[in-house]
Amino acid sequence: MSFPLLRMRRLRKREAIRSMVREAHLKRADLIYPLFVCPGNGVKNEIGAMPGCYQMSVDMVVEECKEVAGLGLPAVILFGIPEEKDEEGSHAWKEDGVVQQAISAIKEAVPELVVITDVCLCEYTSHGHCGILGQKEAEDPRDVQVQNDPTLQNLAKAAVSHAKAGADMVAPSDMMDGRVGVIRNALDQNGFTDVPIMSYAVKYASSFYGPFREAAECAPQFGDRRTYQMDPGNAREALREAALDAQEGADILMVKPGMPYLDVIRILRDNFSMPIAAYQVSGEYSMIKAAGKLGWMDSERVALESLLCLKRAGADLILTYFAKEVAPLLP
Ligand code: PBG
Numbered sequence: 001m002s003f004p005l006l007r008m009r010r011l012r013k014r015e016a017i018r019s020m021v022r023e024a025h026l027k028r029a030d031l032i033y034p035l036f037v038c039p040g041n042g043v044k045n046e047i048g049a050m051p052g053c054y055q056m057s058v059d060m061v062v063e064e065c066k067e068v069a070g071l072g073l074p075a076v077i078l079f080g081i082p083e084e085k086d087e088e089g090s091h092a093w094k095e096d097g098v099v100q101q102a103i104s105a106i107k108e109a110v111p112e113l114v115v116i117t118d119v120c121l122c123e124y125t126s127h128g129h130c131g132i133l134g135q136k137e138a139e140d141p142r143d144v145q146v147q148n149d150p151t152l153q154n155l156a157k158a159a160v161s162h163a164k165a166g167a168d169m170v171a172p173s174d175m176m177d178g179r180v181g182v183i184r185n186a187l188d189q190n191g192f193t194d195v196p197i198m199s200y201a202v203k204y205a206s207s208f209y210g211p212f213r214e215a216a217e218c219a220p221q222f223g224d225r226r227t228y229q230m231d232p233g234n235a236r237e238a239l240r241e242a243a244l245d246a247q248e249g250a251d252i253l254m255v256k257p258g259m260p261y262l263d264v265i266r267i268l269r270d271n272f273s274m275p276i277a278a279y280q281v282s283g284e285y286s287m288i289k290a291a292g293k294l295g296w297m298d299s300e301r302v303a304l305e306s307l308l309c310l311k312r313a314g315a316d317l318i319l320t321y322f323a324k325e326v327a328p329l330l331p
Pocket residue numbers: 118120122130173174208209210211212213225280281282283
C-alpha cells in the first residue's frame with residue numbers, strides 16, 4: 001500500500017467538496033436574537049460592553065424586529081427593563097408591562113417572527129435576585145437567600161401574562177427547582193396548552209453574564225446566584241437538571257453559557273432526544289467584539305466559527321447577539 005492512499009487532504013482541496021462532507025452546518029433558521037425592551041418612546045441606547053446591541057423602547061423594538069425578520073432570522077427572545085422595580089418583581093406579570101406591550105406590538109407588525117420571552121424576576125426585583133427573598137433582618141446573610149417555592153407562583157404569573165400578550169414560547173431562566181412543572185400547569189389551566197417551554201435547564205453561575213447584567217440592569221445587589229445556578233465544575237449534575245425539566249414538561253432544553261460548556265451540550269445531546277439550545281452569552285459576545293475592535297482577531301470569522309462549533313457539539317438552536325451580523329453570511 002503506497003502512502004498517498006491514506007491522504008486526508010483529498011476531500012479538503014475544494015470548498016465544494018469540503019462543504020459536501022461537512023458534518024455540522026450553521027443556518028439562519030438556527031438562530032434566536034436577544035432583545036432588551038425598556039420604557040419610553042424612540043429610545044435606542046447602545047449597551048457599553050456590547051457594541052451593536054441596544055436597550056430599545058417598544059416602538060424601536062418593532063422596527064428592529066422587521067429588520068430581523070427581513071434577514072431571514074426566525075425568532076427573537078425578549079428581556080424587559082421595567083419602569084419600576086420592587087421586592088417581589090411584580091412588574092414581571094403586569095398586563096401592560098414593557099415585555100407584554102412589546103409582544104403584542106411585534107406580533108401585530110411582524111406576525112411570522114417567533115416571539116420567545118425570558119421568564120425571570122431578576123430584572124424586576126429591587127435586589128436583583130431571580131426570586132423572592134427570605135427574612136430580611138437575618139443575622140447570617142445566607143438566610144436572606146432566594147426562597148424557591150414561594151417564587152414559583154410569581155414565575156407562573158409572568159409566563160401566563162406573556163402567553164396572554166401573544167408570546168409563541170416562554171423560556172424560564174430563573175433556575176428555581178420545580179418551575180417548569182408549575183409554569184406548564186399554569187399555562188395549561190389558562191388555555192395555553194400549545195405554548196412550548198424552552199427551559200434554561202442547565203444554567204451555570206457564570207461570570208460570562210457580566211455585560212448582560214448591565215444590559216438588563218439586573219446585577220444582584222448583594223451576594224451572588226450560586227445557590228440557584230449551577231457550579232461550573234459540574235457536568236453530571238447537568239443530566240439531573242435536564243432530566244427534571246424534561247419530566248416536568250420542558251419542550252426544549254438549553255445550556256448556558258455556550259463555548260466554555262461544549263462538553264455539557266454534547267452530554268445532553270447524547271442523552272436526550274429533545275431539541276437542545278445553546279446560549280452564546282453576553283460575555284462571549286463582548287470578548288469576541290473587543291478582540292475584533294483591538295485588531296487582535298477577525299471577529300466575524302471567530303463569531304461564525306464559535307457558532308458552528310456549538311452546532312457540532314450538538315446544539316440545534318443558538319441564542320446569540322451575533323444573529324443579525326452573521327445572518328447575511330449564512331444560508
Ligand atoms: C436572567 C438571565 C441572565 C441571562 C439570561 N437571563 C442573567 C443572570 O442569570 O444573571 C444572561 C444572558 C447573557 O449573559 O447574555 N436570569
